[in-house]
Amino acid sequence: MLINVATCNFEYNGGGNQTLWRRMHDRLASLDLHLLLRQEMWGAQDNDNELADAAEAVLGMTGRIARECSTAVYHDPKLFTPAGEYPKTGPWLLPPTVRQFQLTGTAADAAPLFVGSFHYDYASPAARLAETEWLTRLNDRWARRGDGRRVHCPALLGGDTNSYPVAGTPGDPALPILEKIGDEPHRAHRSYIGPDGTRLMDDRPDATLRTAGLQDVARHLTTVTGDTSPVAPTVDACDHGPDARIDRIYASKQLLPAVRAVEVVDMTGLSDHHTVVLRLDRDTLTDILNHPLTRTQ
Known part of the structure; x- marks a missing residue:
């Protein structure tokens, strides 16, 4: 069995266009997802959670929405059981949603999985770097077991990096x-001043996550297989620049053996971002979580 995970930036209320909203959610439902990492949930909790409840019904998933409706994590309750929250939001302009899940079928002492949806600051490279440094702590979570062991809780994070x-x-x-x-203005939004005083395009969040042991699953798969389709653009050329791969999914490196496919799903006419879908082998992921990285202190 494959576990399907997607990251998707879609203006939640469709600009008030309910037909567009429904088409987008039908499209997401057709992807047979088990985890959905959403960004831009504006209006989700208006009218007594009207759109939030409707999304759960269409997707067949259970959602948790961050404050300010900036992000959300949806999960298939048959496959994932919530095991904790990570409510601290640090420097974020648009707060992330981070949840801890136990995968169905893993052992009682298996490592839980941290799952997060994030949306980096649109206009500030400095803010994005601070937000990235906050994200790196999610690859430094350890759970204590009764026998004195501490097991590493791997992370799976997806979002709009704006970089x-x-x-x-x-x-x-x-x-x-x-x-x-x-x-x-976007020239300033997407670049930073380098050591020699010239402006460089902002790739520092990616470099920081990689330094911290969180790997871009699309890059990983392309490097391993030679297939370049996983690194297809996720936003099309516009006055903000050429085609770019802004939306990405990162995973703790011990999860990489479970990666089977990464696909960029075309959302033209539905959103200004395409959706990234990651497919994980369930048996391999189960084995990884059942035999996590361990330390005694």
């Missing part, structure tokens, strides 16, 4: 050329 992956992966969209970005 770029470090260059070098075959097939990855090229980094924008600063002067060719038509929207001048």
